[in-house]
Amino acid sequence: MAKNLSSRKPNVKNLRSHALNSTKKKQGLNLQVVTLDDGNKARISMKEKRSMNKMNKKDL
Numbered sequence: 045m046a047k048n049l050s051s052r053k054p055n056v057k058n059l060r061s062h063a064l065n066s067t068k069k070k071q072g073l074n075l076q077v078v079t080l081d082d083g084n085k086a087r088i089s090m091k092e093k094r095s096m097n098k099m100n101k102k103d104l
Contacts, residue, residue, distance in 0.1 A: 046085040
């Protein structure tokens, strides 16, 4: 079972029709299951995964 490590929340925005009716819309995160170095599985957002890969490449 993957554990949710991401602390990010979904974005909330207003949808506006031509009649100017407004409704709230939730824009969810792109959560992915990744395997960490110690073998555990975790759910993190794709943005966090890209930044982790960027930091690992910088260390090399």
